[in-house]
Amino acid sequence: MTHYLNLYLLLLSICSLLLFAACKNEVKLNKSESEGRASVKKDTTSVLSAVLLKKIKAVPDYDTSQWVDLKFMDSTILIDLRYATEDNFVKEKMYECARCFLRPKAAKVILKIHQDLQEKGMGLKLFDCYRPLSIQQRLWDKVPDATYVTNPKKGSMHNRGLAVDLTIVDSSGEELDMGTPFDFFGRKAHHTHTDHTKEVLKNRRLLKSTMEAVGFKSIRTEWWHYSYRYAKYPLADMVWECGVGNQ
Ligand SMILES: [Zn+2]
Incomplete structure (x- = not known):
């Protein structure tokens, strides 16, 4: 029984770790995207990813x-x-x-x-x-x-x-x-x-x-x-x- 409990706890830890890593990655992605937007305003000659550029061009600013x-x-x-x-x-x-x-x-x-x-x-x-x-x-x-x-x-x-x-x-x-x-x-x-x-x-x-x-x-x-x-x-x-x- 103790053996099964240990195994259960181990699986739970692995799941928590995976979840944490996924969240961290998401935060990192959002952060880099918002940094990208900020740099658009600061420096119009910035080299941006094609995806981000497309997003900006798709929305008229007038x-x-x-x-x-x-x-x-x-x-x-x-x-x-x-x-x-x-x-x-x-x-x-x-x-x-x-x-x-x-x-x-x-x-x-x-x-x-x-x-x-x-x-x-x-x-x-x-x-x-x-x-x-x-x-x-x-x-x-x-x-x-x-x-x-x-x-x-x-x-x-x-x-x-x-x-x-x-x-x-x-x-x-x-x-x-x-x-x-x-x-x-x-x-x-x-x-x-x-x-x-x-x-x-x-x-x-x-x-x-x-x-x-x-x-x-x-x-x-x-x-x-x-x-x-x-x-x-x-x-x-x-x-x-x-x-x-x-x-
Ligand atoms: Zn004229």
């Missing part, structure tokens, strides 16, 4: 009833926001990071254009999208000239999340020749200036006809600027978060 982050919807669309760098006409970084936000209706149309172009071996590249009103104010403070910057008191379609600055790229991501770079302020950037090569005129016509066919309107002085006319939204000052996978 109000989806008001906004769409284009890259979030289609990772193949090229985003080159110049105001997130010093490579812009004010030579100063204005956005903390490059995320292209638009109002849902305008975003849906842009994504459709991009996907239609992809079928023809091309795609879109965005230079600017929604621009917070506070950034518009900073631009105005630097360049208070309505020829180049819209007065924030009036606000622009970019501040409403309904305007885009963009171009078309080929299958290798190279920009089509539009005659001038983005944000070139001068007659050569005007739609009405026709002293360009046939190739440039053809490329501009392609961009203009593609955009106008789905409700985007051009302005005479900038070949890259289009605003969506089939939706109305107020001026906004939503400033986006900078996170992993969104820059």
